[in-house]
Amino acid sequence: MNNQEAVLCIQEEIVPNLEGMLFVRITDILIRMVKAPLLAIGLLLTVVLPTQSFGSLRAVDFTIYPDGTTHISQQSSADPTEPELKVPLFGKSIDNFVVQDEDGLLLSFEIDSKGATIQTFGASSVSIEYDSYDLVSKKGKIWTFAIDSPIDYTITMPDEATVVDIANPDSIDTIDEKRISLLKGKNQIEYFFSTSGPALSALNAINEVRSILEEATTKNIDVTSAQEKLDLAIFAYDNKKYVDAEDLALEASALAQQKIDEFEKNSQNSVTNPVDWFKDNIAGIATSIVAIGGAVSVLTLLLKKTKSAVKKTMGPLLSKDEEDSEPEPEVDSDELVTQEMREDDKQLVAYLEKNGGQAFERDLRKKFLLPRTTMWRAVKRLERQGVIEIEKKDFQNLVRLKKKEESA
Numbered sequence: 001m002n003n004q005e006a007v008l009c010i011q012e013e014i015v016p017n018l019e020g021m022l023f024v025r026i027t028d029i030l031i032r033m034v035k036a037p038l039l040a041i042g043l044l045l046t047v048v049l050p051t052q053s054f055g056s057l058r059a060v061d062f063t064i065y066p067d068g069t070t071h072i073s074q075q076s077s078a079d080p081t082e083p084e085l086k087v088p089l090f091g092k093s094i095d096n097f098v099v100q101d102e103d104g105l106l107l108s109f110e111i112d113s114k115g116a117t118i119q120t121f122g123a124s125s126v127s128i129e130y131d132s133y134d135l136v137s138k139k140g141k142i143w144t145f146a147i148d149s150p151i152d153y154t155i156t157m158p159d160e161a162t163v164v165d166i167a168n169p170d171s172i173d174t175i176d177e178k179r180i181s182l183l184k185g186k187n188q189i190e191y192f193f194s195t196s197g198p199a200l201s202a203l204n205a206i207n208e209v210r211s212i213l214e215e216a217t218t219k220n221i222d223v224t225s226a227q228e229k230l231d232l233a234i235f236a237y238d239n240k241k242y243v244d245a246e247d248l249a250l251e252a253s254a255l256a257q258q259k260i261d262e263f264e265k266n267s268q269n270s271v272t273n274p275v276d277w278f279k280d281n282i283a284g285i286a287t288s289i290v291a292i293g294g295a296v297s298v299l300t301l302l303l304k305k306t307k308s309a310v311k312k313t314m315g316p317l318l319s320k321d322e323e324d325s326e327p328e329p330e331v332d333s334d335e336l337v338t339q340e341m342r343e344d345d346k347q348l349v350a351y352l353e354k355n356g357g358q359a360f361e362r363d364l365r366k367k368f369l370l371p372r373t374t375m376w377r378a379v380k381r382l383e384r385q386g387v388i389e390i391e392k393k394d395f396q397n398l399v400r401l402k403k404k405e406e407s408a
Contacts, residue, residue: 057087058125063156064145065371066193066238068136071362073129080122088115090147091132096362096372096396099128106394129362131372146188155180157191159240159369160199165190198242205249206233212256221263226256231377232342238374239344345382349401352388358400 060074070091078085089111097116099107101123108119118126137144142164145155157163157178166172167188173181180189193203209230216223229252237245341349351367352359359367365375379399382388391398 057151060090060149060151060153061156062090062135062145062147062153064136064158064161066158066160067371067373068133068138068143069372070132070135070145071129071365072132073127075125075127077125078118078120078123080120080124083120085118085120085123085126086115087118087126087128088150089130089132090149091134093133095131095133097128097130098362098394098396099126101126141192142190143192144188144190146186148186149182149184151184153182153184155182155189157189158193160193161191162194163189163191198246199237199240202233202237202242202245202249205246205253206230206237209233209249209252209256212253212260216256216260216263219260219263221259223256223259226252226259228381229255231381235342235344235374235378238370341382341385341387345378345387348378348382349387352399352401358398361397361399364399 056077058075058077060072063071063073065071072090074087074090076085076087092113094111097109097111099109099116099118101107101120102125107121107123107126110117116128120126135145135147137146143161147153152173157180159178161178163180168185171183171185171187173183175181209226213223213227213230216226229248233245233248233252236242236248348364348368351364361375361379364370364379365372368375370378379388379390379397383390387402389400389402391400
């Protein structure tokens with residue numbers, strides 16, 4: 001009897017609760033009914049809305065120029081199935097931005113405060129090059145390059161630069177002359193330009209001219225000629241021609257001082273009493289009047305005596321056909337340019353000739369390792385001489401040699 005009761009208790013526990021099972025199934029069905037539309041909407045948005053991926057940064061190189069400009073070259077991977085790629089940029093002030101795919105084709109882009117959005121068009125990797133002006137700061141004679149890179153990177157220091165401190169020395173991977181390899185993360189490098197002898201003299205002369213030009217500019221004095229000389233001095237200094245740089249800087253200083261003196265003299269004359277000015281210059285005025293009167297008298301006398309001779313001489317000249325009045329042969333413009341051209345400019349022109357007659361300005365800077373401002377001055381100087389022409393192409397400057405018939 002006790003055994004039968006035990007069996008009955010076991011059977012009673014094993015009997016399933018049908019009502020509970022029915023409740024579980026209804027709940028599962030309801031959940032599925034809610035999830036299905038949400039899943040469909042998600043798939044629809046994925047197809048309809050444009051997608052944007054964040055490519056991984058694979059390599060980045062920094063080249064620091066003497067004027068504090070930093071040229072950045074970076075490579076990122078991209079998903080070929082997604083039309084857009086978002087990449088972070090180093091610095092807030094961006095210029096000369098160029099982006100290419102793995103085949104060297106230029107890609108469209110938009111830059112905002114968060115980085116650059118690139119239209120990849122199926123590219124699997126992109127290469128980006130641009131200049132930034134806010135990665136380097138200067139306090140006194142010490143320059144500081146600060147960066148926070150998510151990957152390992154390399155830095156090429158400018159010539160004549162001496163590194164005095166690296167904030168995180170444990171991040172140094174290798175040092176090869178002016179090229180430093182660092183590990184990812186935050187770091188900053190402090191350096192200064194070690195100048196002595198002719199280099200120091202040239203640098204002091206250039207800095208002195210700069211202060212004079214700044215003073216003249218505040219007074220609205222036209223010192224264009226002095227500024228051009230200063231540009232040549234900076235160009236010579238960047239190319240380690242310190243003696244030429246100092247001479248050009250001194251010439252620029254003399255021109256600027258001459259303009260300032262003329263401006264101050266004119267300012268004083270403008271407030272001088274006209275009667276006093278006439279008294280002070282009466283002798284010169286009288287002499288000028290007498291000279292002009294004598295010249296007119298002599299010219300009148302000569303015209304009267306040589307009237308017939310002039311008619312005989314001018315008659316044949318006036319009756320000549322246009323084909324006989326060809327101008328004197330002009331000197332070849334290339335020869336003139338070559339005589340007046342600086343040695344550094346000749347090297348630039350020679351490179352353009354070897355490169356098919358044209359090259360982008362950024363390629364010229366990389367070839368001659370010159371700062372952006374220095375190269376721009378050299379290019380503008382050659383443009384004024386009629387040797388080259390500058391054309392905007394693909395968001396950057398294309399420097400092209402003029403043909404002989406164009407420059408003639």
